[in-house]
């Protein structure tokens with residue numbers, strides 16, 4: 298090291314008084330795209346990482362064998378220089394900065410003595426095959442740090458590589474929280490009325506998820522069911538969040554309706570409604586024109602009294618569903634590879650209005 302054997306020389310003292318901060322190897326931050334499958338199952342990633350590594354030719358000295366250093370002209374060997382910064386209001390401020398010519402070393406190898414490989418930079422770009430792991434149950438935005446896999450610089454700590462996991466949207470599954478999953482299951486009119494038993498979707502580990510709704514249990518559009526323990530795994534635990542299945546009634550096929558005995562069907566279905574009461578004095582027949590793009594109703598201005606009414610309504614809704622909370626179905630899986638599920642009716646969690654991104 299510089300001045301180690303020269304205690305008492307002027308040069309040594311000047312170096313101690315304004316000891317330059319050694320350049321630290323830079324941390325590298327990489328945003329890494331992951332799928333919900335990656336977070337559910339875990340994943341081992343093998344990739345080539347590029348970094349500045351200590352030059353193998355000069356071992357990080359920056360010079361040829363036996364090269365001599367000279368005092369840096371820019372900083373006169375101090376390793377630091379004064380820089381002017383313009384402040385708001387036209388004021389100038391002076392502050393210390395690392396000398397860019399000698400990187401704070403105070404000395405510089407003469408141009409003719411520079412290492413040919415790194416051109417005196419002491420480091421060179423290098424590629425390294427690196428393997429790292431996405432653990433089961435990691436979440437969107439989580440950081441995975443590979444210590445000392447970042448840039449190197451002689452005499453300074455090696456930087457880290459930090460991966461920030463960025464979750465890509467999934468085609469069929471959404472998250473209501475880090476660990477709860479939401480899936481929409483489309484059911485036909487027949488299934489809604491008479492029950493069904495089938496594999497409804499592929500889970501993130503490839504398992505088929507089989508659902509059985511017994512005859513006699515009618516499915517209404519928007520009914521939601523909770524499947525406990527079928528959500529996302531929780532890191533470093535055996536537990537999992539929950540899966541919510543929301544049933545959506547498929548559109549009724551018009552061609553089917555044209556080819557069915559509607560009179561016979563009407564007798565099977567619940568009876569049709571009567572006119573509104575009281576009977577109006579004047580009744581007009583109107584013509585219906587199908588239009589799939591109806592205008593949106595105007596939002597009423599929020600009023601204090603409305604607000605309270607809504608809260609009460611919601612309370613009733615919760616109470617009702619609590620009564621149904623104990624309902625469970627007996628289920629049978631359709632095939633050996635599918636998991637039969639036990640369903641309990643409940644209120645689904647609400648999707649966050651904005652998806653957090655990291």
Ligand SMILES: [Zn+2]
Nearest residue numbers: 352355412415
């Ligand atoms: Zn070199």
Ligand SMILES: [Zn+2]
Nearest residue numbers: 369372396399
């Ligand atoms: Zn310098």
